[in-house]
Amino acid sequence: MSTPGETAGETVESAREMLPDNSFLIQYPHVSRVVRSLFLTAFVAFGIGAFMGVLQALHRTGIARIVESADYYTFLTLHGVLLAIVFTIFFLAGVFTWANTRSLDRPPVSKRFTWFWVVTMSAGTAMAGIAMLAGLLPSIDISADVLFTFYAPLQAHPIFYIGLAVFVIGTWLAGIDWFRQFLAWRREHPDERIPLQSFMVLTTMIMWFIATLGVAVEVVVFLIPWSLGIMPAPNPLLTRTLFWFFGHPIVYFWLMPAYLLWYTVLPKIAGGRLFSDPLARVVFVLFLLLSTPVGIHHQYLDPGIAEGFKFIAMTNTMFLLLPSLLTAFTVVASIEHGARQRGGTGYFGWLKALPWRDPAFTGMALAGLMFAAGGFSGMVNAGMNINYLVHNTLWVPGHFHLTVGTAVALSFMAGAYWLVPRITGRKLYSRPIGLFQVVLWFVGMVFMSAAMHRGGLAGIPRRTAEPQYPQVAFETVAGSVGSLRLQLAFGGVLLFVSALLFLMNVGLTAMNNKPARGLDSALPPALSGPEQSPTVLDNLKLWALIAVVLVILAYSLPLYSIVQGAGLYPAGQEASPAVIAPLLEVIA
Amino acid sequence: MHVHNYEKLWLGASLLLIVGFISTIVYGAAGAGITMVNDEGGQVNPKELGNTSGFDDPGVTKVGPNEYEVHIVALQFAFQPGTVELPANSTVTFYVTSRDVVHGFEVAGTNANTMVIPGEVSQITVEFDEPGEYGIVCHEYCGAGHHSMAAELIVREPSNFTMQDDTQTPTSGNETTNATATPTGGESA
Amino acid sequence: MTATEAEAEADSAVVGDDVYTDGTLVRDPDIEESLSQDEYDPKGTLALLLVYFLILALMWTYMYFVEFLGNGATVVG
Ligand code: HEM
Ligand SMILES: [Cu+2]
Ligand SMILES: [Cu+2]
Numbered sequence: 001m002s003t004p005g006e007t008a009g010e011t012v013e014s015a016r017e018m019l020p021d022n023s024f025l026i027q028y029p030h031v032s033r034v035v036r037s038l039f040l041t042a043f044v045a046f047g048i049g050a051f052m053g054v055l056q057a058l059h060r061t062g063i064a065r066i067v068e069s070a071d072y073y074t075f076l077t078l079h080g081v082l083l084a085i086v087f088t089i090f091f092l093a094g095v096f097t098w099a100n101t102r103s104l105d106r107p108p109v110s111k112r113f114t115w116f117w118v119v120t121m122s123a124g125t126a127m128a129g130i131a132m133l134a135g136l137l138p139s140i141d142i143s144a145d146v147l148f149t150f151y152a153p154l155q156a157h158p159i160f161y162i163g164l165a166v167f168v169i170g171t172w173l174a175g176i177d178w179f180r181q182f183l184a185w186r187r188e189h190p191d192e193r194i195p196l197q198s199f200m201v202l203t204t205m206i207m208w209f210i211a212t213l214g215v216a217v218e219v220v221v222f223l224i225p226w227s228l229g230i231m232p233a234p235n236p237l238l239t240r241t242l243f244w245f246f247g248h249p250i251v252y253f254w255l256m257p258a259y260l261l262w263y264t265v266l267p268k269i270a271g272g273r274l275f276s277d278p279l280a281r282v283v284f285v286l287f288l289l290l291s292t293p294v295g296i297h298h299q300y301l302d303p304g305i306a307e308g309f310k311f312i313a314m315t316n317t318m319f320l321l322l323p324s325l326l327t328a329f330t331v332v333a334s335i336e337h338g339a340r341q342r343g344g345t346g347y348f349g350w351l352k353a354l355p356w357r358d359p360a361f362t363g364m365a366l367a368g369l370m371f372a373a374g375g376f377s378g379m380v381n382a383g384m385n386i387n388y389l390v391h392n393t394l395w396v397p398g399h400f401h402l403t404v405g406t407a408v409a410l411s412f413m414a415g416a417y418w419l420v421p422r423i424t425g426r427k428l429y430s431r432p433i434g435l436f437q438v439v440l441w442f443v444g445m446v447f448m449s450a451a452m453h454r455g456g457l458a459g460i461p462r463r464t465a466e467p468q469y470p471q472v473a474f475e476t477v478a479g480s481v482g483s484l485r486l487q488l489a490f491g492g493v494l495l496f497v498s499a500l501l502f503l504m505n506v507g508l509t510a511m512n513n514k515p516a517r518g519l520d521s522a523l524p525p526a527l528s529g530p531e532q533s534p535t536v537l538d539n540l541k542l543w544a545l546i547a548v549v550l551v552i553l554a555y556s557l558p559l560y561s562i563v564q565g566a567g568l569y570p571a572g573q574e575a576s577p578a579v580i581a582p583l584l585e586v587i588a
Numbered sequence: 589m590h591v592h593n594y595e596k597l598w599l600g601a602s603l604l605l606i607v608g609f610i611s612t613i614v615y616g617a618a619g620a621g622i623t624m625v626n627d628e629g630g631q632v633n634p635k636e637l638g639n640t641s642g643f644d645d646p647g648v649t650k651v652g653p654n655e656y657e658v659h660i661v662a663l664q665f666a667f668q669p670g671t672v673e674l675p676a677n678s679t680v681t682f683y684v685t686s687r688d689v690v691h692g693f694e695v696a697g698t699n700a701n702t703m704v705i706p707g708e709v710s711q712i713t714v715e716f717d718e719p720g721e722y723g724i725v726c727h728e729y730c731g732a733g734h735h736s737m738a739a740e741l742i743v744r745e746p747s748n749f750t751m752q753d754d755t756q757t758p759t760s761g762n763e764t765t766n767a768t769a770t771p772t773g774g775e776s777a
Numbered sequence: 778m779t780a781t782e783a784e785a786e787a788d789s790a791v792v793g794d795d796v797y798t799d800g801t802l803v804r805d806p807d808i809e810e811s812l813s814q815d816e817y818d819p820k821g822t823l824a825l826l827l828v829y830f831l832i833l834a835l836m837w838t839y840m841y842f843v844e845f846l847g848n849g850a851t852v853v854g
Contacts, residue, residue: 069735070732073729073731073734076729145731147729151690153688153689153690153706154689154690154729154730154731235707236689236690236705236706236707236708237705237707237708240690240705275592275595275819276590276591276592276595278589278590278591279591279595299703300624301624301701301702301703302625302703302705302708303625303626303627303629303702303703303708303710303711304627304629304631304705304708305626305627306626306627307623307624307626310624310626314610314613315610318606318609318610319606321602321605321609322599322602322603322606325602325605326595326598326599326602328826328829329594329595329598329819329822329826332819332822332825332826333592333594333595333819333822336819336821336822337812337817337819339821340812340817341810341811341812343810344821346821347820347821347824348821348824348825350821351821372829376832376833376836376837379609379833379837380837380840382609383609383612383613383841384613384616384617384624385613385616385617385622385624385845386613386616386840386841386845388622388699388700388701388845388851388852389699389701389840389844389845389848391694391701391727392692392694392701392703392727392728393694393727457844458696458697459694459696459697459698459725460696461692461725461726461727462727463727463728463729463734464727464729464734464735465734465735466735466736467735469723469725469736469738470738471723471724471738471739471740472696472723472724472725472738473723474696474697474723475697477844527813527814527817528590528592528814532589532590533589533590534589561627565631565708566631566707566708570631570633570707571633571635572634572635572636572706572707573634573706573707574634574635574688576664576688576689576731577731592818592819594818594819594820594822594823595819597823598823598826601827601830605833605834608834608837612837612841616841616845616846620846620851621853622851622852622853623852623853623854624852625852681854695850697848697849698848698849698850698851699845699848699849699850699851699852700850700852701852702852712852712854713852713853713854714850714851714852714853715850715851715853716850717850718849
């Protein structure tokens with residue numbers, strides 16, 4: 001691929017001088033390096049995770065069985081952890097580091113501190129990764145086949161739990177880094193509104209600090225001492241509840257960097273301006289307040305929790321739809337603004353005036369469209385009693401491959417096409433391949449996810465290597481189970497090809513010797529700017545306090561009654577598999 | 589705060605949607621009588637199920653004219669009993685608990701579905717109106733043999749139904765799987 | 778230069794300097810017609826979202842009353 005007006009001798013180095021002074025790479029070469037290294041980890045995890053994904057899609061449909069069924073769950077654990085935790089959160093850290101620096105217009109306070117959290121997160125990931133991979137080698141007595149939703153009595157090797165704890169501490173340090181950066185800015189700008197991207201970073205991190213308390217208590221207080229054999233097995237229902245205290249808000253932790261891209265980058269790419277800065281702030285505040293006091297909606301079908309608590313979680317969850325529905329309006333209106341500035345007309349005709357040839361635009365637009373569909377299946381999941389229909393069936397992975405698997409992952413890929421040139425100074429290797437790749441992801445996901453949703457309605461469970469049981473005949477509403485299997489596997493293969501194309505395109509961009517052009521880092525101002533909103537929106541302490549109060553209200557009674565019921569360490573609970581012989585017995 | 593009129597309209601529509609969803613669910617609970625599994629089942633010691641009334645001899649018990657109780661023990665990787673027979677037009681209360689790890693209990697193709705957590709008893713009452721054969725699957729990952737954990741539920745024409753006598757029904761599930769893990773349930777302890 | 782790029786560069790309605798991620802599409806800033814807050818009503822957005830609203834309402838009704846309540850045995854106690 002060559003572009004006109006480019007001489008052969010033009011190298012990235014000589015071209016750097018040609019980049020505009022306000023391009024991110026020129027202003028913050030060191031931060032760019034941090035972002036590059038975070039993205040590298042994210043993309044490696046994405047590649048391995050996608051490979052596991054296609055193995056699963058082929059295996060559980062019986063189309064190609066490369067691995068043993070008993071090993072399926074090791075692959076599934078790797079898939080869940082690498083994609084839903086490592087890929088998403090490393091990419092988030094990269095985007096947030098970029099966005100906070102760009103919008104505050106100053107680098108993080110200390111380079112060493114920044115590298116310290118990068119290393120901490122990576123070390124934690126490596127430990128958990130070793131534990132999971134060792135599960136494939138029977139000769140090593142280490143395994144972590146507990147899936148990315150880990151609760152007692154299924155047990156992983158302690159190094160898995162310790163690795164996760166180290167990883168989470170790394171994310172906390174990252175949050176502290178971004179807050180320090182903000183406070184340094186605040187000292188110089190005491191009366192200004194918080195720049196929007198930074199506002200998004202900070203509210204998301206407050207939510208994360210609150211949310212991770214649940215998993216921190218689960219892992220540090222219960223799972224690590226138990227897996228080391230120091231303490232007895234904890235109350236399984238308690239560990240589930242602590243996990244889901246964190247397990248729902250993590251969903252918004254995945255989503256917020258995608259929202260950040262949709263609110264701030266997408267309008268620019270579409271040639272428009274953000275429709276409403278005030279509502280963007282309201283949306284992030286609502287997520288901070290409502291993300292955590294809803295986790296019990298993952299336990300609608302758990303015994304030992306009174307129906308009233310489930311009902312409260314359900315109403316909170318339904319109101320949590322509000323910020324996403326508002327986002328739909330603001331983001332689409334910002335894109336429409338671009339289309340109209342570019343001559344688009346009519347009620348629907350403006351859609352033609354959008355830059356559909358741009359993979360960054362098309363990727364994010366298709367991600368948003370899938371999110372609209374995923375939003376619907378999420379509404380069904382959230383609907384308490386209708387959860388009987390879909391709980392733990394294939395419907396559920398069908399749902400979240402639309403949300404985290406596409407709304408988030410595809411936005412990240414599209415965002416990478418836009419960001420990677422900005423943090424490397426190198427020209428995107430191929431725009432047409434990028435465009436093809438994002439469309440392919442969309443098509444693949446239509447197949448895989450639709451088949452999963454329908455399979456779920458037929459009662460096919462999720463997380464199983466052999467969804468054929470001698471005792472069970474699954475009946476679909478329309479079409480045969482066999483054709484659903486084919487569609488699922490076909491979609492999975494398309495997705496895998498798309499993932500490979502993405503990694504290749506980004507990898508070749510990172511090595512591209514052609515310089516990127518036009519990397520102005522400014523984002524257009526919002527149509528309705530922050531001055532049109534009350535300053536109380538920027539009062540982060542107030543929102544943090546209300547969020548904590550809501551969490552206490554939502555969780556204290558359920559936790560109290562769970563502990564009242566079976567206690568912290570109920571009699572008769574036993575680890576499976578018992579990885580380490582209980583220390584106390586060894587001593588005795 | 590400045591909000592465009594169209595966006596106010598959308599805000600109203602969104603709230604309407606949310607209230608609509610909540611109302612449907614309330615209708616399902618109050619009108620259609622759907623109850624969530626809750627804390628009524630109480631707690632048990634998973635290692636003492638053999639001495640716990642009901643779970644010491646899992647299976648079907650008749651408790652009223654058209655009322656039955658079914659006690660089911662879930663374990664790696666089977667349900668006890670492996671076959672449940674019931675008459676149609678009956679009201680059945682399932683008491684399900686686990687001897688080892690967390691399992692799931694789903695009567696495929698129906699809304700009878702619950703988590704099974706060691707130490708807790710899942711109590712769900714279901715009405716079976718029509719005869720039919722159903723599969724029961726474990727839908728919560730429970731270890732390397734999870735995919736072989738299933739059982740049968742046969743709802744018979746009332747005229748064809750006779751209570752099984754009280755002998756222990758054999759364990760279900762494909763005990764000979766390619767799974768490598770062995771049960772770590774009660775006996776091995 | 779590929780055909781799509783040639784077409785794209787002939788596209789006169791584009792605005793901004795670095796609209797395509799790889800910078801291949803250079804837009805002419807003169808063509809930008811700037812729409813201010815007062816001049817712009819997102820009627821297309823409203824139309825799209827009202828369609829979405831209808832789809833949600835219909836699909837919800839279908840899922841709840843047909844798929845769910847029509848799905849045989851249900852937990853009633
Ligand atoms: C190549 C693309 C992908 C393919 C083919 C794929 C395929 C699958 C399949 C078939 C399952 C279901 C396994 C089962 O329940 O038995 C699954 C589960 C899952 N996938 Fe993906 N997936 C892909 C990409 C992604 C992405 C991008 C994400 C998130 C960022 C993701 C997150 C998950 C999660 C969290 C699970 C659940 C794991 C669990 O049940 O513990 N997947 N995937
Ligand atoms: Cu959730
Ligand atoms: Cu299972």
